[in-house]
Amino acid sequence: MIALADGNNFFASCERVFQPRLEGVPVVVLSNNDGCIVARSEEAKALGIKMGSVAFKMRALIQRHGVKVFSSNYTLYGDMSQRMHQVLASEVPSCEVYSIDEMFLNLRGISQPDAHCYRIRAKVKQWTGLPISIGIGQTKCLAKAANRLAKHHRRDVGVLHITPENREEWLDKLPVGKLWGIGPQHEARLLAKKIITARDFSLMNPRDVQKSMGVVGLRMLYELQGISCLSLQEIPPLQKQFVSAKSFGRPLTHLEDIEIPLASYTNRVSEKLREQGLVCAAVQVFLLTNCHRPDQPQYNPSMITVIHEATNYAPALIAVALELLRKIWKPGFQFKKVGVVLQDLSQRTQLDLLEPKKNWETRNRLQAAVDSLHGAVRWGSMGYDESWQLRAEYKSHRWTTHVHELPIAKA
Amino acid sequence: MKEMRVTVLGPAEDLLSSEEIPFFDGGVRAGFPSPADDYLEGSLSLQDMLIEHPAATFLIKVEGHSMKDAGILDGDIAIVDRALPPSHGRIVVAVVDDEFCLKRLVYRGGRCFLESANASFPPMEVSDCSENKIWGVVKHVIHTLR
Numbered sequence: 001m002i003a004l005a006d007g008n009n010f011f012a013s014c015e016r017v018f019q020p021r022l023e024g025v026p027v028v029v030l031s032n033n034d035g036c037i038v039a040r041s042e043e044a045k046a047l048g049i050k051m052g053s054v055a056f057k058m059r060a061l062i063q064r065h066g067v068k069v070f071s072s073n074y075t076l077y078g079d080m081s082q083r084m085h086q087v088l089a090s091e092v093p094s095c096e097v098y099s100i101d102e103m104f105l106n107l108r109g110i111s112q113p114d115a116h117c118y119r120i121r122a123k124v125k126q127w128t129g130l131p132i133s134i135g136i137g138q139t140k141c142l143a144k145a146a147n148r149l150a151k152h153h154r155r156d157v158g159v160l161h162i163t164p165e166n167r168e169e170w171l172d173k174l175p176v177g178k179l180w181g182i183g184p185q186h187e188a189r190l191l192a193k194k195i196i197t198a199r200d201f202s203l204m205n206p207r208d209v210q211k212s213m214g215v216v217g218l219r220m221l222y223e224l225q226g227i228s229c230l231s232l233q234e235i236p237p238l239q240k241q242f243v244s245a246k247s248f249g250r251p252l253t254h255l256e257d258i259e260i261p262l263a264s265y266t267n268r269v270s271e272k273l274r275e276q277g278l279v280c281a282a283v284q285v286f287l288l289t290n291c292h293r294p295d296q297p298q299y300n301p302s303m304i305t306v307i308h309e310a311t312n313y314a315p316a317l318i319a320v321a322l323e324l325l326r327k328i329w330k331p332g333f334q335f336k337k338v339g340v341v342l343q344d345l346s347q348r349t350q351l352d353l354l355e356p357k358k359n360w361e362t363r364n365r366l367q368a369a370v371d372s373l374h375g376a377v378r379w380g381s382m383g384y385d386e387s388w389q390l391r392a393e394y395k396s397h398r399w400t401t402h403v404h405e406l407p408i409a410k411a
Numbered sequence: 412m413k414e415m416r417v418t419v420l421g422p423a424e425d426l427l428s429s430e431e432i433p434f435f436d437g438g439v440r441a442g443f444p445s446p447a448d449d450y451l452e453g454s455l456s457l458q459d460m461l462i463e464h465p466a467a468t469f470l471i472k473v474e475g476h477s478m479k480d481a482g483i484l485d486g487d488i489a490i491v492d493r494a495l496p497p498s499h500g501r502i503v504v505a506v507v508d509d510e511f512c513l514k515r516l517v518y519r520g521g522r523c524f525l526e527s528a529n530a531s532f533p534p535m536e537v538s539d540c541s542e543n544k545i546w547g548v549v550k551h552v553i554h555t556l557r
Contacts, residue, residue: 020546021509086466127467127494129546400469403488409504409511411475411483411527 011039141223245339
């Protein structure tokens with residue numbers, strides 16, 4: 001038996017732990033550069049604020065309802081995530097960190113899984129202050145589905161168990177597009193075939209599923225039927241990295257000549273990232289000389305860097321890739337190939353707003369609009385006076401990791 | 412009696428790119444082994460001594476003088492453990508009027524109070540001593556002598 005534990009509105013909840021005044025009021029967290037909304041408290045959801053919506057378009061709503069606005073504080077979220085994962089891991093025989101706010105728990109050998117999960121949930125809340133939901137099922141896909149259903153149908157208790165007996169009933173409440181691994185393209189295709197709910201999908205003919213969705217789809221189908229295909233640690237629907245590398249038509253020696261193809265590969269590979277609603281937190285660039293020409297000097301450098309905040313925004317990734325290229329490139333070599341690898345992928349913060357075609361222009365206009373707004377609109381600024389490279393006007397303190405930013409208790 | 416030691420790091424051409432070539436002055440000693448070697452136990456760790464539940468432990472800065480008789484002074488840093496149950500007599504971080512405050516938790520006659528440790532601050536009665544109001548239990552206080 002497997003459970004998926006997931007922090008409720010994780011970023012917003014992290015902000016709340018250290019600021020009691022945020023309890024019960026709408027809270028939103030903005031993406032990099034304060035562009036769009038990437039996390040919402042329940043109260044903010046109830047106001048109709050959508051995930052990924054552009055912050056400045058929401059300003060009237062934000063003002064009217066006194067919504068508290070925060071810039072992403074990944075230092076804080078990362079530390080709180082580790083704490084949550086530690087508490088969860090201490091309660092089960094084995095587990096798998098799935099994302100910053102999700103963890104699969106192996107419940108094998110635990111005699112009363114439901115009761116145990118209630119205890120785990122209470123312990124995480126007491127130890128870290130973070131509210132979580134837990135979905136239980138025979139397989140990872142069922143646990144993931146149960147978790148999603150728990151958020152909507154068992155919010156008060158936070159635990160939902162899909163058993164063989166109640167499986168069809170619960171899966172019927174879950175739209176097929178909300179299933180783990182079903183992207184918008186597959187969703188549209190399934191809806192066209194009148195496959196509306198997760199239950200409809202679970203009753204499909206395996207051959208039809210394999211034909212349209214391949215082995216990954218087939219595994220999902222079996223998993224939803226209670227047949228375990230995905231072991232802990234193994235997560236096929238979420239690709240671990242994207243690579244784009246091409247050989248040049250002719251050997252290139254000049255930096256400028258290599259910059260152009262690298263930028264275009266990075267752009268393409270970031271497009272794939274956005275298609276799957278993923279962001280990456282690390283970029284690697286490598287160069288190859290022609291190993292079949294031993295008469296020529298050989299140099300095959302590679303360098304990886306962690307990005308300040310995970311993104312799938314093409315211009316940002318291109319800038320990082322070019323910077324890496326400039327660091328590893330050296331004159332005097334005939335390069336045959338350049339490649340870029342986007343790593344450390346996660347499903348957080350899907351910012352569909354910034355499509356590649358609109359690129360810089362949109363970004364600049366957006367930025368200008370947001371800039372002009374800051375003078376006119378008064379959002380209670382919680383910024384800490386440091387020169388951030390990215391816009392982070394409403395960033396809370398790094399409460400848990402910086403001694404000069406600790407919370408204060410009045411005595 | 413120190414001996415110089417050089418570690419081979421790899422072919423020289425790999426190193427040409429870096430401006431400094433790493434060089435280790437290895438601490439290889441000659442002579443008799445120390446008779447104390449068998450008794451080494453590693454050094455004391457303040458982290459281990461003071462923090463029982465790392466995932467549940469937070470540092471909070473103290474501001475104010477109401478707890479001075481308990482030895483908690485303005486500017487101290489409280490080590491707060493959320494894993495400990497907030498029982499009678501413990502010093503806790505509580506949420507009062509949406510702010511953190513540091514007081515002693517006292518149950519008396521079925522009622523719940525947050526008491527100061529300073530005669531000029533009267534005790535506060537709190538209606539709700541649930542986990543929502545008691546944020547964590549203060550386990551230690553770091554006080555720097557000035």
